[in-house]
Amino acid sequence: MRASLPAIVLLVMGSLPAQGQELRAQLSPRDFTTLAAEIGAKVERISVREGERFRKGDTLIAFDCSIQRAQLAEARAALSAADKTVAVNARLLELQTIGKLESDVALAERDKARAREAAGAAVTAKCVVPAPFDGRVVEQKVRAQQFTQPGQALLDVLDDSVLELDFVVPSKWLVWLKPGHGFQVAIDETGKTYPVKLTRVGARIDPVSQSVRVTGAIGGHFPELSSGMSGKVLLSPP
Structure with missing residues (x-):
């Protein structure tokens, strides 16, 4: 289930980009969720801490049952x-x-x-909380020996195996901008440029700004990249 990490939104300097102008955006994870308790019980063990990695199926939290x-x-x-x-x-x-x-x-x-x-x-x-996917812990919301209620948030987790970019382009670009189109993003924190491939085009065009939201995915695995990093999307009409 996808849940409530803060939305990572496009950072656009001014209005829609003119031809050749660079867009700014942030990296966001493909999947993220908030794991919650399904029973009322005392937390017996927390196996992962903030920032640590886990594998799908690992026991993240165990309750005293x-x-x-x-x-x-x-x-x-x-x-x-x-x-x-x-x-x-x-x-x-x-x-x-x-x-x-x-x-x-x-x-x-x-x-x-x-x-x-x-x-x-x-x-x-329900006495154990398994990892829904490979990923990392963003925020730990409970502590060992704490009693939890059903529905109480336990951990914010994300899957950073695929990092995405959401940004807005003029709707007239859809004539040539299709899923599979390749471009580059220059990340500020690393000072490097990375390949991106367009994966999705928004289902609705904003009639006022004549713009549409699109999504691209970083091509390949780069350990130095983390969700929340920002940079310039190098994309312009042919």
């Missing part, structure tokens, strides 16, 4: 007992020692026990 695990064990024991009751009643029904109603009630009790066991397993699965 001793009560939930005990409830799950109880539900599983109740399900086991219900299974045995159903098996015995099935044999007794064959011998006509009990009626069908009694057998049906036992089956219903087993279904209830199975549902409670499934619910307990689902809750227990």
